[in-house]
Amino acid sequence: xxxxxxxxxxxxxxxxxxxxxxxxxxxxxxxxxxxxxxxxxxxxxxxxxxxxxxxxxxxxxxxxxxxxxxxxxxxxxxxxxxxxxxxxxxxxxxxxxxxxxxxxxxxxxxxxxxxxxxxxxxxxxxxxxxxxxxxxxxxxxxxxxxxxxxxxxxxxxxxxxxxxxxxxxxxxxxxxxxxxxxxxxxxxxxxxxxxxxxxxxxxxxxxxxxxxxxxxxxxxxxxxxxxxxxxxxxxxxxxxxxxxxxxxxxxxxxxxxxxxxxxxxxxxxxxxxxxxxxxxxxxxxxxxxxxxxxxxxxxxxxxxxxxxxxxxxxxxxxxxxxxxxxxxxxxxxxxxxxxxxxxxxxxxxxxxxxxxxxxxxxxxxxxxxxxxxxxxxxxxxxxxxxxxxxxxxxxxxxxxxxxxxxxxxxxxxxxxxxxxxxxxxxxxxxxxxxxxxxxxxxxxxxxxxxxxxxxxxxxxxxxxxxxxxxxxxxxxxxxxxxxxxxxxxxxxxxxxxxxxxxxxxxxxxxxxxxxxxxxxxxxxxxxxxxxxxxxxxxxxxxxxxxxxxxxxxxxxxxxxxxxxxxxxxxxxxxxxxxxxxxxxxxxxxxxxxxxxxxxxxxxxxxxxxxxxxxx
Amino acid sequence: xxxxxxxxxxxxxxxxxxxxxxxxxxxxxxxxxxxxxxxxxxxxxxxxxxxxxxxxxxxxxxxxxxxxxxxxxxxxxxxxxxxxxxxxxxxxxxxxxxxxxxxxxxxxxxxxxxxxxxxxxxxxxxxxxxxxxxxxxxxxxxxxxxxxxxxxxxxxxxxxxxxxxxxxxxxxxxxxxxxxxxxxxxxxxxxxxxxxxxxxxxxxxxxxxxxxxxxxxxxxxxxxxxxxxxxxxxxxxxxxxxxxxxxxxxxxxxxxxxxxxxxxxxxxxxxxxxxxxxxxxxxxxxxxxxxxxxxxxxxxxxxxxx
Numbered sequence: 001x002x003x004x005x006x007x008x009x010x011x012x013x014x015x016x017x018x019x020x021x022x023x024x025x026x027x028x029x030x031x032x033x034x035x036x037x038x039x040x041x042x043x044x045x046x047x048x049x050x051x052x053x054x055x056x057x058x059x060x061x062x063x064x065x066x067x068x069x070x071x072x073x074x075x076x077x078x079x080x081x082x083x084x085x086x087x088x089x090x091x092x093x094x095x096x097x098x099x100x101x102x103x104x105x106x107x108x109x110x111x112x113x114x115x116x117x118x119x120x121x122x123x124x125x126x127x128x129x130x131x132x133x134x135x136x137x138x139x140x141x142x143x144x145x146x147x148x149x150x151x152x153x154x155x156x157x158x159x160x161x162x163x164x165x166x167x168x169x170x171x172x173x174x175x176x177x178x179x180x181x182x183x184x185x186x187x188x189x190x191x192x193x194x195x196x197x198x199x200x201x202x203x204x205x206x207x208x209x210x211x212x213x214x215x216x217x218x219x220x221x222x223x224x225x226x227x228x229x230x231x232x233x234x235x236x237x238x239x240x241x242x243x244x245x246x247x248x249x250x251x252x253x254x255x256x257x258x259x260x261x262x263x264x265x266x267x268x269x270x271x272x273x274x275x276x277x278x279x280x281x282x283x284x285x286x287x288x289x290x291x292x293x294x295x296x297x298x299x300x301x302x303x304x305x306x307x308x309x310x311x312x313x314x315x316x317x318x319x320x321x322x323x324x325x326x327x328x329x330x331x332x333x334x335x336x337x338x339x340x341x342x343x344x345x346x347x348x349x350x351x352x353x354x355x356x357x358x359x360x361x362x363x364x365x366x367x368x369x370x371x372x373x374x375x376x377x378x379x380x381x382x383x384x385x386x387x388x389x390x391x392x393x394x395x396x397x398x399x400x401x402x403x404x405x406x407x408x409x410x411x412x413x414x415x416x417x418x419x420x421x422x423x424x425x426x427x428x429x430x431x432x433x434x435x436x437x438x439x440x441x442x443x444x445x446x447x448x449x450x451x452x453x454x455x456x457x458x459x460x461x462x463x464x465x466x467x468x469x470x471x472x473x474x475x476x477x478x479x480x481x482x483x484x485x486x487x488x489x490x491x492x493x494x495x496x497x498x499x500x501x502x503x504x505x506x507x508x509x510x511x512x513x514x515x516x517x518x519x520x521x522x523x524x525x526x527x528x529x530x531x532x533x534x535x536x537x538x539x540x541x542x543x544x545x546x547x548x549x550x551x552x553x554x555x556x557x558x559x560x561x562x563x564x565x566x567x568x569x570x571x572x573x574x575x576x577x578x579x580x581x582x583x584x585x586x587x588x589x590x591x592x593x594x595x596x597x598x599x600x601x602x603x604x605x606x607x608x609x610x611x612x613x614x615x
Numbered sequence: 616x617x618x619x620x621x622x623x624x625x626x627x628x629x630x631x632x633x634x635x636x637x638x639x640x641x642x643x644x645x646x647x648x649x650x651x652x653x654x655x656x657x658x659x660x661x662x663x664x665x666x667x668x669x670x671x672x673x674x675x676x677x678x679x680x681x682x683x684x685x686x687x688x689x690x691x692x693x694x695x696x697x698x699x700x701x702x703x704x705x706x707x708x709x710x711x712x713x714x715x716x717x718x719x720x721x722x723x724x725x726x727x728x729x730x731x732x733x734x735x736x737x738x739x740x741x742x743x744x745x746x747x748x749x750x751x752x753x754x755x756x757x758x759x760x761x762x763x764x765x766x767x768x769x770x771x772x773x774x775x776x777x778x779x780x781x782x783x784x785x786x787x788x789x790x791x792x793x794x795x796x797x798x799x800x801x802x803x804x805x806x807x808x809x810x811x812x813x814x815x816x817x818x819x820x821x822x823x824x825x826x827x828x829x830x831x832x833x834x835x836x837x838x839x840x841x842x843x844x845x846x847x848x849x850x851x852x853x854x855x856x857x858x859x860x861x862x863x864x865x866x867x868x869x870x871x872x873x874x875x876x877x878x879x880x881x882x883x884x885x886x887x888x889x890x891x892x893x894x895x896x897x898x899x900x901x902x903x904x905x906x907x908x909x910x911x912x913x914x915x916x917x918x919x920x921x
Contacts (some may be wrong), residue, residue, distance in 0.1 A: 225920040265900035267909050270712050270893045275738035279705040286709025405913045439694035442673045450688050452697035
């Protein structure tokens, strides 16, 4: 699909007349400027428009970790097919400044189009690799809406240019602008529309090709929604029936807590901004104990701090949902970049044997459903459940199918029905599962339970007898074994047997799927396997692995001293399979399709194995 | 769901028509404390107070951190939580906010309150989360067998300060006033009637109430509080009758007195609780959304996102 587009556009890059309305299936637009230029606004309007016009969209952004200023980019991939990654190469680069041009011109594909603000940028005029279109973006904006608003209106001018270039639905776009800026007053709306119209009226088609998306073939009955991953998590928690949360601000988790702080009161709930990460999880444990399943969340450094109470929740068998929006580590690391390097701490962090549930969403939509599922499992198994998302999922915007809220909404009103006699909060059941009675629940025999982090017997009383510890450790572990046996069987993307199996988790899922498509389109025998249940693992993985010559685990973390990353380590330990090798990287950016395929081919050269081609 | 519970439960606590329970019904395990430990007295006062007030049995909730005194919940036959070292106040915050029908008690020692949990105590106090925190202060780490605590006086010889403590101790009263606690009292476990009076007042207070109760560790700091025990020749100085407990500066001055200092209510003011403020946020938000159901609310949100 990408290749088709390359061929189309490069045909027109040889100096002929610009072509109007070239048919394309998708487009990758990168806007490069400074963080205060409002380029995020352009991107998010394009994304929302896509959602309303049956297009798929995925965005990708970088923001500096400083408070204001500094270079920033926003990349939007719009398409009428399935969009699974933010795109390896850029079709259109809009450069606001010389540094934007210098830093990002290499991302523009051969035959791509550079649109630059000729008031600020001097591009290389001798190159033939791409087409350059200079527009007096600053000057034209000033002309349209006056000098005072020049830095504010440039983004809307560019949005107008792009609307013309891609034949976007202007009435819809204008009504979105009107709605979005409504609260800012008529003057602002006038300037916004003025700048947009100036950009649209500039008629960029005189200077370069314009495009038209082929009509969508995958129209769905349900409406599309457009959210980022953190929104999907917050709304997933609301749908899950979670009515209490506590957190501490940390990038990139904070927006989840901001949404929940604003939304929960409407649902009769509370979100507490705690004094620190330790308190946030402690407060959440308290609310869960009180009978209301609670959520806390954080990013890397905060998870390190939360492991103490996480261990308590495992020991006390307290259901709680913990969101970890991974960022680059260790320590303060890369606060605004992506990494998948918290898997080990999520699965094993803390002292002692402390089995807990860990799930990883593979897309923005999945952030919603994984949060729902984590809440359900935490309650069912009286166990903390961690949602391991990451910065790339948290900040990118995707279109996804409107969830059926009426069907999904859970009511988790606590059950105060009298218990007993002989109620045991830690009953050693066959499957290990027992549930707490919230305070306020009458006990028919007048005996009340204590919930504790000390090793205890079935009633909750401290018990350090050797046989008791053996029994209780096994009980807590058994719950995960039972859960594993009840999970759906793992399935491959593509044939269940072949030469190469690319294993993904979390945000590497999209790029891996696209890499599989691309490799298969070129006749290679490659399939994908996404691991959504990180702990415990689903059944069927071993059998799938047996069907492949090579198993490459694609993850955004270091390959470690032995050549494989964190999930690969877990899979190796579990399956004793030394075919499992890592494709890892640590540049703080999402995987490109090319990087995955290159990694695969390099490893195949080293250990070719029997050649297999699929039918 | 939470707001309504508030009105409902007050009635239930007072108008219960079931047979009264006695303190015997509240007794669980025999305490693991050493003979003569001051904590025994606080435990029996807790039983006595509950017996007197007849808080419904299933609503008694005691939460503790780690330490000798934090074993407390195991000795009470009622809902109890043995949480992490220092973080009982944070845990209790979650319980208190979601369950206005419960009056949560937190029990712990000086290490819990002023050392490892100092931050949590400060923030639960400033937020005025409704609960009663009883700090059983023995000026020493007892469970770990005699190390210096944040309230150990200068010169106190411990296993971590064999030549005597050199770090300036915390003054609990000053700390609590500065943190913003709205009810602050000080008592002594050897004077049970006074402890009972302080605990009852603390429980009646609508907000974050603290009772620092000097509680002797007979094993590692015997005689620590004799100076305030009349039976041991000490003087039990009550807070002067003319003290204005709403005057923060006066309370601070009272806290400046040399050891053994004063006993009684140092500070007692009314400030909206976090519980009430959150309930108001909920009521306002619900009124604004015209009491939309969760399904309607979330459907509306998604409609906006489409």
